[in-house]
Amino acid sequence: xxxxxxxxxxxxxxxxxxxxxxxxxxxxxxxxxxxxxxxxxxxxxxxxxxxxxxxxxxxxxxxxxxxxxxxxxxxxxxxxxxxxxxxxxxxxxxxxxxxxxxxxxxxxxxxxxxxxxxxxxxxxxxxxxxxxxxxxxxxxxxxxxxxxxxxxxxxxxxxxxxxxxxxxxxxxxxxxxxxxxxxxxxxxxxxxxxxxxxxxxxxxxxxxxxxxxxxxxxxxxxxxxxxxxxxxxxxxxxxxxxxxxxxxxxxxxxxxxxxxxxxxxxxxxxxxxxxxxxxxxxxxxxxxxxxxxxxxxxxxxxxxxxxxxxxxxxxxxxxxxxxxxxxxxxxxxxxxxxxxxxxxxxxxxxxxxxxxxxxxxxxxxxxxxxxxxxxxxxxxxxx
Amino acid sequence: xxxxxxxxxxxxxxxxxxxxxxxxxxxxxxxxxxxxxxxxxxxxxxxxxxxxxxxxxxxxxxxxxxxxxxxxxxxxxxxxxxxxxxxxxxxxxxxxxxxxxxxxxxxxxxxxxxxxxxxxxxxxxxxxxxxxxxxxxxxxxxxxxxxxxxxxxxxxxxxxxxxxxxxxxxxxxxxxxxxxxxxxxxxxxxxxxxxxxxxxxxxxxxxxxxxxxxxxxxxxxxxxxxxxxxxxxxxxxxxxxxxxxxxxxxxxxxxxxxxxxxxxxxxxxxxxxxxxxxxxxxxxxxxxxxxxxxxxx
Amino acid sequence: xxxxxxxxxxxxxxxxxxxxxxxxxxxxxxxxxxxxxxxxxxxxxxxxxxxxxxxxxxxxxxxxxxxxxxxxxxxxxxxxxxxxxxxxxxxxxxxxxxxxxxxxxxxxxxxxxxxxxxxxxxxxxxxxxxxxxxxxxxxxxxxxxxxxxxxxxxxxxxxxxxxxxxxxxxxxxxxxxxxxxxxxxxxxxxxxxxxxxxxxxxxxxxxxxxxxxxxxxxxxxxxxxxxxxxxxxxxxxxxxxxxxxxxxxxxxxxxxxxxxxxxxxxxx
Numbered sequence: 001x002x003x004x005x006x007x008x009x010x011x012x013x014x015x016x017x018x019x020x021x022x023x024x025x026x027x028x029x030x031x032x033x034x035x036x037x038x039x040x041x042x043x044x045x046x047x048x049x050x051x052x053x054x055x056x057x058x059x060x061x062x063x064x065x066x067x068x069x070x071x072x073x074x075x076x077x078x079x080x081x082x083x084x085x086x087x088x089x090x091x092x093x094x095x096x097x098x099x100x101x102x103x104x105x106x107x108x109x110x111x112x113x114x115x116x117x118x119x120x121x122x123x124x125x126x127x128x129x130x131x132x133x134x135x136x137x138x139x140x141x142x143x144x145x146x147x148x149x150x151x152x153x154x155x156x157x158x159x160x161x162x163x164x165x166x167x168x169x170x171x172x173x174x175x176x177x178x179x180x181x182x183x184x185x186x187x188x189x190x191x192x193x194x195x196x197x198x199x200x201x202x203x204x205x206x207x208x209x210x211x212x213x214x215x216x217x218x219x220x221x222x223x224x225x226x227x228x229x230x231x232x233x234x235x236x237x238x239x240x241x242x243x244x245x246x247x248x249x250x251x252x253x254x255x256x257x258x259x260x261x262x263x264x265x266x267x268x269x270x271x272x273x274x275x276x277x278x279x280x281x282x283x284x285x286x287x288x289x290x291x292x293x294x295x296x297x298x299x300x301x302x303x304x305x306x307x308x309x310x311x312x313x314x315x316x317x318x319x320x321x322x323x324x325x326x327x328x329x330x331x332x333x334x335x336x337x338x339x340x341x342x343x344x345x346x347x348x349x350x351x352x353x354x355x356x357x358x359x360x361x362x363x364x365x366x367x368x369x370x371x372x373x374x375x376x377x378x379x380x381x382x383x
Numbered sequence: 384x385x386x387x388x389x390x391x392x393x394x395x396x397x398x399x400x401x402x403x404x405x406x407x408x409x410x411x412x413x414x415x416x417x418x419x420x421x422x423x424x425x426x427x428x429x430x431x432x433x434x435x436x437x438x439x440x441x442x443x444x445x446x447x448x449x450x451x452x453x454x455x456x457x458x459x460x461x462x463x464x465x466x467x468x469x470x471x472x473x474x475x476x477x478x479x480x481x482x483x484x485x486x487x488x489x490x491x492x493x494x495x496x497x498x499x500x501x502x503x504x505x506x507x508x509x510x511x512x513x514x515x516x517x518x519x520x521x522x523x524x525x526x527x528x529x530x531x532x533x534x535x536x537x538x539x540x541x542x543x544x545x546x547x548x549x550x551x552x553x554x555x556x557x558x559x560x561x562x563x564x565x566x567x568x569x570x571x572x573x574x575x576x577x578x579x580x581x582x583x584x585x586x587x588x589x590x591x592x593x594x595x596x597x598x599x600x601x602x603x604x605x606x607x608x609x610x611x612x613x614x615x616x617x618x619x620x621x622x623x624x625x626x627x628x629x630x631x632x633x634x635x636x637x638x639x640x641x642x643x644x645x646x647x648x649x650x651x652x653x654x655x656x657x658x659x660x661x662x663x664x665x666x667x668x669x670x671x672x673x674x675x676x677x678x679x680x
Numbered sequence: 681x682x683x684x685x686x687x688x689x690x691x692x693x694x695x696x697x698x699x700x701x702x703x704x705x706x707x708x709x710x711x712x713x714x715x716x717x718x719x720x721x722x723x724x725x726x727x728x729x730x731x732x733x734x735x736x737x738x739x740x741x742x743x744x745x746x747x748x749x750x751x752x753x754x755x756x757x758x759x760x761x762x763x764x765x766x767x768x769x770x771x772x773x774x775x776x777x778x779x780x781x782x783x784x785x786x787x788x789x790x791x792x793x794x795x796x797x798x799x800x801x802x803x804x805x806x807x808x809x810x811x812x813x814x815x816x817x818x819x820x821x822x823x824x825x826x827x828x829x830x831x832x833x834x835x836x837x838x839x840x841x842x843x844x845x846x847x848x849x850x851x852x853x854x855x856x857x858x859x860x861x862x863x864x865x866x867x868x869x870x871x872x873x874x875x876x877x878x879x880x881x882x883x884x885x886x887x888x889x890x891x892x893x894x895x896x897x898x899x900x901x902x903x904x905x906x907x908x909x910x911x912x913x914x915x916x917x918x919x920x921x922x923x924x925x926x927x928x929x930x931x932x933x934x935x936x937x938x939x940x941x942x943x944x945x946x947x948x
Contacts (some may be wrong), residue, residue: 428788510886519699646717
């Protein structure tokens with residue numbers, strides 16, 4: 001498959017046909033996407049075809065993408081460079097706060113960024129991202145998106161960001177290292193202070209660390225109430241001496257046994273569990289976070305054309321499917337879902353039972369800029 | 384007349400304008416750098432430290448002392464830095480001294496430089512990777528893992544001990560050379576004379592060797608102290624967010640919580656502490672070493 | 681006993697480094713669990729455009745820094761020989777301040793000063809299609825600042841230890857000032873300038889914290905390594921580290937040979 005980056009699958013062809021029939025894509029796009037595949041698509045499942053190269057002609061320069069660690073397929077990015085001649089320069093960050101801080105600190109040389117749901121409205125208000133011109137990346141189809149995940153990227157009817165993938169924030173337990181069986185954040189923090197003292201980690205990230213501690217105390221995930229925050233600070237500061245580390249990069253510590261329990265995102269959980277089956281991922285039954293990461297284009301991007309060509313490329317279902325397979329984060333796109341292997345679709349880490357998701361909440365925009373939460377986190381870290 | 388003029392290049396004729404022009408041209412580039420990349424930015428930091436955090440983060444003009452009053456909120460970071468940085472410096476000097484002594488006094492001149500370079504060479508390799516290696520050595524699969532096999536439950540990584548080990552490891556290559564240089568000047572005849580006069584080796588060491596080495600120890604210590612006070616990588620990697628330095632607090636304030644004014648105030652406090660410490664140190668230690676040396680000669 | 685102590689210190693210094701090199705040959709995916717010998721990660725590292733890009737950025741920064749610092753630092757040391765009074769005192773103070781202010785504060789102050797400046801000037805420059813931003817140039821500028829001070833101190837130490845009679849002799853032979861400088865002073869200063877060049881290169885190539893603040897969208901090798909370590913290192917990074925290590929050892933040996941020759945030609 002990798003030898004034929006220009007193939008088009010049969011199911012994609014049908015999808016394109018339906019979209020064309022529904023009128024959601026232009027005829028030019030339909031012919032462009034399906035291209036020569038038209039004649040042979042019905043005969044084979046994967047045949048060489050043509051991408052709409054026309055839209056990608058005349059690109060030059062470099063594309064600067066900022067994203068999270070272990071969150072893209074290098075193979076896909078290489079193929080983009082092969083097809084467009086535009087090399088991709090990737091920057092990775094540890095948190096949304098860090099990304100925003102870098103943007104505010106004048107790092108305006110980027111083109112594409114990967115913001116999490118709760119940050120998009122702030123980026124928009126600070127005039128850091130531009131309203132997306134959907135015509136420029138026809139491979140994105142709002143109709144194919146899970147409607148649960150379309151809200152955050154659209155503000156007042158204008159699309160500022162499109163979904164990349166979604167996931168949850170729970171915790172991972174090394175069942176070989178402990179017989180404890182936590183199922184809630186309340187138990188998580190109790191264990192961290194007790195039997196798993198010195199063996200637990202929490203994120204270096206205000207949203208999830210404060211939010212999960214809030215759930216353990218029975219408050220809302222996004223609380224900014226000063227009294228509640230004071231209680232949360234007490235819990236976190238009391239837990240601090242017992243923690244192995246405060247870090248968003250817990251994979252190494254979990255792998256070598258320094259930590260036995262860690263606050264954890266879906267994709268890290270999937271990667272850990274893939275290599276070590278004893279790694280068990282749980283969602284707090286008292287609540288927690290559900291998130292959607294997006295693609296957005298920076299206002300005044302030096303290479304705006306390439307940014308849109310990149311969105312068009314990466315959101316093409318078969319290419320997007322390779323992304324998901326590479327980093328193990330659930331997709332929001334029903335067309336991509338059809339292309340994924342059973343092993344991914346049946347993985348309860350990626351696709352937990354629906355009832356487990358009901359207790360989860362989106363992060364709120366307010367938490368990103370709230371000075372009290374920021375200061376609480378900083379005090380907790382320096383405690 | 385020639386001898387009375389300062390400097391070695393007799394280009395300067397104070398009465399003519401051309402040499403003045405030459406002097407100006409020689410000093411101008413550095414002057415520009417010092418003004419625009421040191422003085423102006425430091426002034427900006429000072430101004431910002433009296434400001435307020437903008438609603439979405441960053442800086443908002445204001446005049447308030449609140450940021451300085453909030454400094455105790457980073458008390459632990461200041462405490463950690465102000466205890467572990469001097470302690471780390473002291474330990475590094477203690478470990479470096481015998482090494483420098485060995486190289487300067489015991490090793491044959493033929494091998495001295497090579498062996499000294501071997502001490503310095505680690506500093507030329509990625510600091511990040513070296514600390515990463517220590518994360519592994521001090522982690523569960525490293526030394527504590529072996530100790531666990533004999534029934535000892537020891538935790539080192541993410542404790543102040545790990546940070547101290549890292550400090551000695553990271554800065555030994557910087558501490559040994561200056562001590563070596565001052566010991567190398569040590570005239571061996573002095574040692575012999577001391578022995579001939581009936582001094583015990585210990586007495587010779589305390590009264591001859593050590594005073595001679597002090598300038599080197601002082602230089603090396605100052606260098607290491609400066610680097611440790613502003614360190615971020617060492618506490619980040621070997622302290623794991625649990626042993627927090629001022630450097631970590633600063634990275635947090637500028638690259639996470641985006642509270643520039645408070646960050647500026649912490650920076651001003653750090654620089655102020657360093658200037659005062661170094662001033663006192665130079666007054667006290669350096670003047671003392673000078674008088675001792677004078678007394679010896 | 682001292683000898684045994686020295687051996688222990690060498691082991692202490694080189695054990696972590698040998699671990700890095702050892703695991704660069706690891707066939708497995710994780711940096712610290714051995715699964716057999718392989719050169720796979722070397723190939724991988726050298727075909728990784730991100731690593732190569734970061735390496736290139738770092739080399740550009742370090743070379744520019746070293747060249748600029750060596751030149752400006754030497755000029756400064758020479759200039760300071762010619763002045764007395766307040767100017768001399770001021771420059772001495774600035775040199776010490778540049779060395780004493782921690783790198784992290786240099787990074788922060790450069791960042792906020794320039795970002796604030798850009799916020800003011802960028803709107804008016806926009807009409808000309810110019811947009812100023814942080815980046816490689818800012819890293820170089822901040823590195824040069826610190827290293828000017830280092831080179832100036834090194835060269836000055838050499839100048840002060842220099843035999844004045846050589847200069848006098850040259851002048852008595854009616855050499856022009858520039859001729860004296862080129863033929864007498866510069867060769868005498870060469871070892872210290874070279875030492876300053878190498879030190880500047882190393883400080884710049886190794887620096888993480890200043891670049892972390894001011895590099896804007898550009899990635900240097902230490903920044904790349906930092907983010908790799910955060911997410912769990914593959915032996916790829918060990919491979920790059922080993923190559924950098926080997927290169928710096930070779931450079932160090934060459935530099936030492938050059939410095940020694942310099943010392944032999946100029947008796948102290």
